[in-house]
Every structure is written in structure tokens, then in C-alpha cells.
Amino acid sequence: MTVVYGIVPAETPLDGAPAGIGGAPVSRVVSGGLAALVSPVEGAELHATRRDLLSHSAVLEHAVAAGPVLPLRFGIVLRDEDAVAAELLEPRHDELTALLEQFERLVELRVKAFYVEEAVLREIVRSDPAIARLNEATRGASEAAAHPHRVRLGEAVARALEAQRESDAGAIFARLRPLAEDAVVEDGETSLAFTASFLVDRGRVEAFDEAMDELAREHEGRMTFKYLGPLPPHSFVMFPGES
Amino acid sequence: MAVATHGTASNYLQRAPSPSGLADVIDLILDKGLVIDAYVRIAVIGIELITIDARIVIASVDTYLRFAEAVNRLDLTQTEAAGLAELRGDDGDGKAKGMVEGVKDAFSRDDEKEREPAKKD
Numbered sequence: 001m002t003v004v005y006g007i008v009p010a011e012t013p014l015d016g017a018p019a020g021i022g023g024a025p026v027s028r029v030v031s032g033g034l035a036a037l038v039s040p041v042e043g044a045e046l047h048a049t050r051r052d053l054l055s056h057s058a059v060l061e062h063a064v065a066a067g068p069v070l071p072l073r074f075g076i077v078l079r080d081e082d083a084v085a086a087e088l089l090e091p092r093h094d095e096l097t098a099l100l101e102q103f104e105r106l107v108e109l110r111v112k113a114f115y116v117e118e119a120v121l122r123e124i125v126r127s128d129p130a131i132a133r134l135n136e137a138t139r140g141a142s143e144a145a146a147h148p149h150r151v152r153l154g155e156a157v158a159r160a161l162e163a164q165r166e167s168d169a170g171a172i173f174a175r176l177r178p179l180a181e182d183a184v185v186e187d188g189e190t191s192l193a194f195t196a197s198f199l200v201d202r203g204r205v206e207a208f209d210e211a212m213d214e215l216a217r218e219h220e221g222r223m224t225f226k227y228l229g230p231l232p233p234h235s236f237v238m239f240p241g242e243s
Numbered sequence: 244m245a246v247a248t249h250g251t252a253s254n255y256l257q258r259a260p261s262p263s264g265l266a267d268v269i270d271l272i273l274d275k276g277l278v279i280d281a282y283v284r285i286a287v288i289g290i291e292l293i294t295i296d297a298r299i300v301i302a303s304v305d306t307y308l309r310f311a312e313a314v315n316r317l318d319l320t321q322t323e324a325a326g327l328a329e330l331r332g333d334d335g336d337g338k339a340k341g342m343v344e345g346v347k348d349a350f351s352r353d354d355e356k357e358r359e360p361a362k363k364d
Contacts, residue, residue: 007277048273050265057268061261073276088279109258110271121314131314139315150315154307157314209258227258228267234275 002029002084003046003077005037005059006232007070007096018058021046026059029081031089034096037063038084046075064232068104070096071232095239103237105202106181107230111212113172113194115165119222124160131156168223169194172215179208184235193223197235205230 003021010030020026020039028035037059046052056074063069078084089096125132134153138146169185172194177183180198187195200208216225262268 053265053268053272054262056272057262060272065260071272071276073274073278074272076279092279110267117313118317121310122317122319125314125317125319135314135317138311150311151304151307153314154304154309154311157310158307161310212258226267228260228262229258230260231262231271232276234271237277239277 001041001043001077001079002038002081003041003056003075004072004084004088005039005056006063006072007089007100008035008037008063009033009067009100010035012063012067012069017062019055020059021052021055023055027081029084029089031085032093032097034089034093034100036084036089037069038081041077046077048074060232064107064230068100068106069232070099070103070237071234092239099237099239103233106199106233106236107202107205108233108235109180109198109200109205109208109227109229110231110235111172111176111194111196111198111228112192112226113168113215113219114224114226115193116222116224120161120164121157123222124157124164128156128160131160165193168219172196175215176208176211179204179211182236199233199236200230202230 005020005026008028010028010033012035014026014028014037017026017037021041022039024039024041026037026039029038039059053074060069060071078087125135131153134149134156138149138153141149173183173185173196176196176198180200182199183196185194185196198208212225212227216223219225262271
């Protein structure tokens, strides 16, 4: 069996590619100006182990450093290398070529913002008199007596936090979106203020870095950021007509 | 202006060229990317285990109590000014490092010339 990582233009060099899943060497299946990055796997099951997930990702990260790459989802396996040509590269030639052209200069930058919980809770108590009063009333009060008030306090805080999250996420998105060709915002957990992927021209990555620097400075002490890229366009690539 | 000083500004996670953790990788490759209809997507084992989402159910009494406790615990005498900048004795000449640092290595295709760390001093 042959696992496929991604599709690159045939002229993309493979020098120094990291090992693939199971430590197998990555090779290329070339057809019609396209190359599929592949490696052999044994057996009929692919375990989503930490190492193999990271290997899949590493092969793609290496490829995107050299040029455009269309990332495949983890776990796509064909019978053998001939099948990669006959069942993927040949029948999908025109679509893949068009996608490579479309994403030629585009990379994915991924941004996550996390609240520093204590800081954002402090803001909420300071800005909402009703919450501040409930907080005073429940501090140090006995468990039983304060219970209904604590529930009300917590509910008010949860609601204020959600409103704050929406407002912060909106502001971050508005700041970054103009620098990107496309963007996908994801729902996250509550500790996460913002999660999104941006499709950015390689020539604008630096401008994006600067915007991220500004955001990090503006939100210092109340948010931490995780900023990844340039990645292959995982969140954006799909065949026409699919979603 | 508060400028991030290398090594102390905890929210300045520099842009990493590749996912460093499993969570990032799972985000990116398990349900995103091209899928082909001719493919054999063989049994991928273990995904259920690692994608269990510890999502907080926000509308629950337990969550409310957790928030209430967290708010009760806050030390509100701490002033806004006593933030990170003061604690680390930032004297204003810290370089804007952080996420733009190391950017040169991030990719090398056609513009490594311009990709100097953006030092704002």
C-alpha cells in the first residue's frame, strides 16, 4: 500500500525530505507535470499515532518550504504507486494542475488566541458593577448561604466572557482579514478567544507578522497567541464542487 | 510603549514554521486537506481517542460555580499598571522580538532577502 501526503509540481525537488509514516522514505510518483509525495505502508490499518501524524505533517511542511503543495488528508492510501498515477494523478490531472496554480503563492497561517483567564476575569469584574457587587457578596460567604448567588455570579461572568470573546475575536479578525486572500474562523473552547486560518500570499507573510506583533502587544497580559506557518493550505484546498 | 522583551513576554509566541504539538497537527490533517474519491482510506485507528474534545459546557451550574470561584479568588487590589511590563522592569529599550524572530528560516523560496527580523527600535 502507498500513502499519499500531497501533490507538488513535478519540478519541486525532494532533497532532504524527512521520513514518512513508519519511518519509510518518501518518494515521488510523477505524471503529467505533477508529483505525488508518497511512501509505502504495510498492512490494512494505519494507526493515528503521534509519530505518524507528525510524520505526515513534517513531509508537507518540508514540501511547502520549496514551493506550492496541495496537502492530502491523513490516511489516504492507494494500492501501490501505479494506482497513485492511474487513480489520482491522471484522472484528476486538470483539477490538480489548476489547484496548484491557484495556490502557487498562497500559504496558510494559523492563529490561536488564548485568554489569560485571571486577567480577563479581572476586566469583567471591573467593568460590570452588578458582577462586582455579586462578587463582593459571595466572597468569604459560607458555601450554603452563597450558593444561589455564586451560580448567578458565575452565569453573569460566563455571559460577559462570551460577549468579550465575540468582541475580541471580531477585532482580531478585522485586523488580519485584509491581509489574507481567504480565511476560516473556527469555534473553539471557551479558554480560546480566537481560532482561525488565513490564506496569505507569501509576499504578505511579513505584513501579517507585523500585524500579529501589534496584536500580541495590544493584548499583552490578557491573551497569549499561537501563530503557525507558513503551512500548506490545509484549510482551504478542495476540489471544485466539494465542501 | 510597552515593547516585548525577549524571553519574558509570554504572549509573544513566535511564528513557528511547523506544528510543534500533536494538537496542532490533528487540527490540520485529520479533517482538512484534499480527499479523493478513488482513494482507499484505510482504517485509521486511534483517532477517537485523541480527538476527544474537552470542550467546556458553558451553560451548566458547574461551569458557573467554577467561574464564580475564579472571580472570588481574584486579587482586585492589583492594579492594571502592575502588569508584565512592570514586573520585568521593562525600561523601554526592549527590542520587538518574539514572533518575527527567526522568520528567516521559515521559508526560503523567493524572498529571504527581505525577511530580516523586524526590529523596531
